[in-house]
Amino acid sequence: MEAASARAAARDRWGDLPSSSRTPSQLQRFVQAACSPENYEPNLALNLEIADLINSKKGTAPRESATAIVNYINHRNPNVALLALGLLDICVKNCGYPFHLQIGTKEFLNELVRRFPERPPMRPTRVQAKILEAIEEWRGTICETSRYKEDLGFIRDMHRLLSYKGYVFPEVRREDAAVLNPSDNLKSAEEMEEEEREAQSAKLQELIRRGTPEDLQEANRLMKVMAGYDTRSKTDYRAKAAEEVAKIQAKARLLEERLDAFKQGDTMQDGDVFSELAASLQSAQPKIQKMCEEESDDHEAVAKLLEINDSIHRTAERYKLMKKGDMEGAAKVAAGAPPPSAPSGAAVASSSSAANELSLIDFDADATSNGA
Known part of the structure; x- marks a missing residue:
C-alpha cells in the first residue's frame, strides 16, 4: 500500500502531459507530436528541433522536456513508448x-523503470x-567520462539495483x-568559460529546486564561485586552452612520426x-x-x-599529398618547402576582419596542381 502511495506521489510530482487544466507549452506540444501514436516511425527532424529548442531556451527546458518524455515512455501503447x-x-x-x-535525478530514474516488475521476466x-x-550506455559513457560525472551517481545506483534484481x-x-564520450575537438578559452557557466547555471537551478538544506548550502557556495567571490575555485581558462593546444601539437607530432614510418x-x-589524426588537426x-x-x-x-x-598545416598537407600518392610533393613539404595553400601569418595577424572571413587553412583546396 505504501509503495502504491509512493508511486502515486511520484506521478503527481511529474504529472501526465499534456494536462487538460493548463495550456501545454511549445516544448510540451512538440514532445507530444514526436510521441504521437499516429507516428509509425521516429520523426528525426522534429526530434532534433526539440533538442535545439531545449538548448536555446535553457532554464527549465531540460527538466520540462525530461518530465514530458518519461511520461510517454510509460505509455500503455508500446509504439508511443519506443518513440x-x-x-x-x-x-x-x-x-x-x-x-x-x-x-540523473532519482525522480526521473524511478519513473523510467516504473513498469519494471520486481523480478525480471524470462524475456x-x-x-x-x-x-x-x-541505462547501460549512460553508465559506460557520461557516468565515467563526463567532466560532471559526480552529479550522475544515481544512474550508477540504478544500474547496480537492476543488476542485483537480475536484469541483464x-x-x-x-x-x-x-557520441556521448568527450570530444577531443579544440576549444578556445572563451568557449570553455561559456560551457562551464551554462553547466553551473543548470546545477544551481536544480539545487534550488530540490531545496534541501544541503542543496541550498551547495547552491550558496556555487553562487559565490559564479559571482567571482570564491577565487580559489576560479578556473584559468587560458591555461586550459594552452593544454588543449598542446594536445593538438602532440597529435601533429604523432602523425608526423607515422608519416615518416610510411613505407x-x-x-x-x-x-x-x-x-583520424588528420581530422583532429583539421577541426x-x-x-x-x-x-x-x-x-x-x-x-x-x-x-x-x-x-x-x-606546423599543423604542414603536417596535414603532407598527409593529404601522401594519401593521393604524391610522394614527391610530400617529401618537399617534409624538407621545408612551403606547403600548398600555406596561410600567411602576417596577413592573419594584421587584419582581424580578414580572419573573420577566411579560414587560416583551406583543407578543401585542390592540392593536385601543387604536387609536381
Whole structure:
C-alpha cells in the first residue's frame, strides 16, 4: 500500500502531459507530436528541433522536456513508448550536461523503470530492453567520462539495483556510445568559460529546486564561485586552452612520426589512424584562428599560435599529398618547402576582419596542381 502511495506521489510530482487544466507549452506540444501514436516511425527532424529548442531556451527546458518524455515512455501503447525512448536518446546526445543532470535525478530514474516488475521476466519487452540499453550506455559513457560525472551517481545506483534484481543489460554498440564520450575537438578559452557557466547555471537551478538544506548550502557556495567571490575555485581558462593546444601539437607530432614510418606499399584509408589524426588537426584550425582573435592584444601569444598553426598545416598537407600518392610533393613539404595553400601569418595577424572571413587553412583546396 505504501509503495502504491509512493508511486502515486511520484506521478503527481511529474504529472501526465499534456494536462487538460493548463495550456501545454511549445516544448510540451512538440514532445507530444514526436510521441504521437499516429507516428509509425521516429520523426528525426522534429526530434532534433526539440533538442535545439531545449538548448536555446535553457532554464527549465531540460527538466520540462525530461518530465514530458518519461511520461510517454510509460505509455500503455508500446509504439508511443519506443518513440519517446528515441526522442530521449536524441536529447541525451545533443543537449549536454543540463539534460544529463535531469536524467540523473532519482525522480526521473524511478519513473523510467516504473513498469519494471520486481523480478525480471524470462524475456524483456522491447521497451524494457531499450530502457536497459539506455541505462547501460549512460553508465559506460557520461557516468565515467563526463567532466560532471559526480552529479550522475544515481544512474550508477540504478544500474547496480537492476543488476542485483537480475536484469541483464545488453551490449551497447561502440559507435552509439562514442557520441556521448568527450570530444577531443579544440576549444578556445572563451568557449570553455561559456560551457562551464551554462553547466553551473543548470546545477544551481536544480539545487534550488530540490531545496534541501544541503542543496541550498551547495547552491550558496556555487553562487559565490559564479559571482567571482570564491577565487580559489576560479578556473584559468587560458591555461586550459594552452593544454588543449598542446594536445593538438602532440597529435601533429604523432602523425608526423607515422608519416615518416610510411613505407612503399603501405596504404592509407578513410577511418584509419592517419585520417583520424588528420581530422583532429583539421577541426583545430578554425579554433586556433579564434584564439588568435581572442589573444589579439598579446602579440607573443598570437605569434606562438601562428607558429603552431603553420606546423599543423604542414603536417596535414603532407598527409593529404601522401594519401593521393604524391610522394614527391610530400617529401618537399617534409624538407621545408612551403606547403600548398600555406596561410600567411602576417596577413592573419594584421587584419582581424580578414580572419573573420577566411579560414587560416583551406583543407578543401585542390592540392593536385601543387604536387609536381
